[in-house]
Amino acid sequence: MDDMLKIMKELGNARLLEMYKTMLAIRHFEEHVRYLFLEGIMPGTIHQYDGQEACAVGVCEALQEGDIIGSTHRPHGHAIARGIELKAAMAELFGKTTGCCKGKGGSMHLGDLSRGMFPAVAIVGGNAPIVMGIALSFKMQKKPNVAVSFVGDGAANEGAFHEAVNMASANRLPALFVIENNLYGASTRVSLVSNVDDLSVRAGAYGIEGVSVFGNDVLEVYAAAKRLIDKARNGGGPSILELKTFRRCGHSRRDARLYITKEDSDYWMPLDPIPIFAKVLLENGVSDQSGLDKISEAVDSEIEEAVEYAKASPDPVPEDVFADFWV
Numbered sequence: 001m002d003d004m005l006k007i008m009k010e011l012g013n014a015r016l017l018e019m020y021k022t023m024l025a026i027r028h029f030e031e032h033v034r035y036l037f038l039e040g041i042m043p044g045t046i047h048q049y050d051g052q053e054a055c056a057v058g059v060c061e062a063l064q065e066g067d068i069i070g071s072t073h074r075p076h077g078h079a080i081a082r083g084i085e086l087k088a089a090m091a092e093l094f095g096k097t098t099g100c101c102k103g104k105g106g107s108m109h110l111g112d113l114s115r116g117m118f119p120a121v122a123i124v125g126g127n128a129p130i131v132m133g134i135a136l137s138f139k140m141q142k143k144p145n146v147a148v149s150f151v152g153d154g155a156a157n158e159g160a161f162h163e164a165v166n167m168a169s170a171n172r173l174p175a176l177f178v179i180e181n182n183l184y185g186a187s188t189r190v191s192l193v194s195n196v197d198d199l200s201v202r203a204g205a206y207g208i209e210g211v212s213v214f215g216n217d218v219l220e221v222y223a224a225a226k227r228l229i230d231k232a233r234n235g236g237g238p239s240i241l242e243l244k245t246f247r248r249c250g251h252s253r254r255d256a257r258l259y260i261t262k263e264d265s266d267y268w269m270p271l272d273p274i275p276i277f278a279k280v281l282l283e284n285g286v287s288d289q290s291g292l293d294k295i296s297e298a299v300d301s302e303i304e305e306a307v308e309y310a311k312a313s314p315d316p317v318p319e320d321v322f323a324d325f326w327v
């Protein structure tokens with residue numbers, strides 16, 4: 001309790017409300033996107049982030065300008081939390097030229113290096129070695145920055161993840177590997193493919209620090225991430241941060257989630273990170289209910305604007321295929 005009050009004081013009311021707004025923006029963005037997709041208005045495919053908002057927002061709040069994150073096939077929340085504009089994210093999902101990757105990436109490749117997030121890598125575990133390389137470049141160039149890899153519980157079993165953490169630890173790089181353990185890799189429960197309860201214990205095999213926290217409490221996530229990111233920034237090397245969370249939506253489009261066990265659902269569905277944070281804000285006098293309602297309304301109109309913007313934006317033309325090549 002005292003710790004939480006300390007963190008809230010450190011952040012201050014304006015930042016706390018901004019964090020709440022970003023969590024709501026992610027949730028409402030996903031809700032809009034789901035309807036647009038099911039109505040056939042939005043092209044491509046989608047992997048949504050509903051339920052994991054506290055992870056992206058808590059970690060990204062602990063970053064500074066110049067830090068870089070890498071994300072996965074499920075990147076909408078990371079992109080919004082890192083500060084990519086709703087319009088640029090929405091337009092990217094529509095494949096429009098005004099999108100953050102000029103419409104060439106789509107849902108699974110959201111990113112904008114100028115905002116501190118390279119385009120997401122949909123190969124499971126695939127962003128971790130790139131993040132390690134970025135951390136190596138920060139160290140070689142003596143930059144005061146940290147690189148953060150977001151991966152899932154499934155990705156934590158990939159060779160690429162192991163190679164990246166091993167290289168980062170051997171070279172004491174300024175990196176943080178965040179495992180968002182939402183209990184399932186597609187339809188496979190984590191307990192079927194891992195023999196440990198806390199995936200962070202694997203940090204011991206690399207001689208680095210590993211921490212597991214409740215990932216649906218944004219303040220707990222922030223506190224843990226801040227400490228490990230600051231440690232990496234100050235030469236303390238990389239760590240693994242496991243965030244225990246739950247995806248409240250299907251793995252990808254039209255997934256009926258029939259594989260989710262009743263026990264998991266009964267335990268996790270009441271633990272929605274947004275009402276959890278709202279309660280903290282209300283109980284500590286950071287806002288009253290009407291203040292939170294106003295934030296929600298503001299977020300909705302920003303998202304509606306983003307949808308209209310994306311719809312009205314131009315499609316790429318065939319010649320655009322040859323633009324932005326690195327040769």
Ligand SMILES: Cc1ncc(C[n+]2csc(CCOP(=O)(O)OP(=O)(O)O)c2C)c(N)n1
Binds near residue numbers: 184186251
């Ligand atoms: C190397 C690789 N194998 C398989 C896939 C297909 N695939 C996409 S997402 C996914 C599950 C990933 O689970 P997890 O890492 O837990 O992330 P989550 O979907 O839960 O966010 C799989 C198997 C892929 N994209 N890349």
Ligand SMILES: [Mg+2]
Binds near residue numbers: 152180183185186
């Ligand atoms: Mg998972």
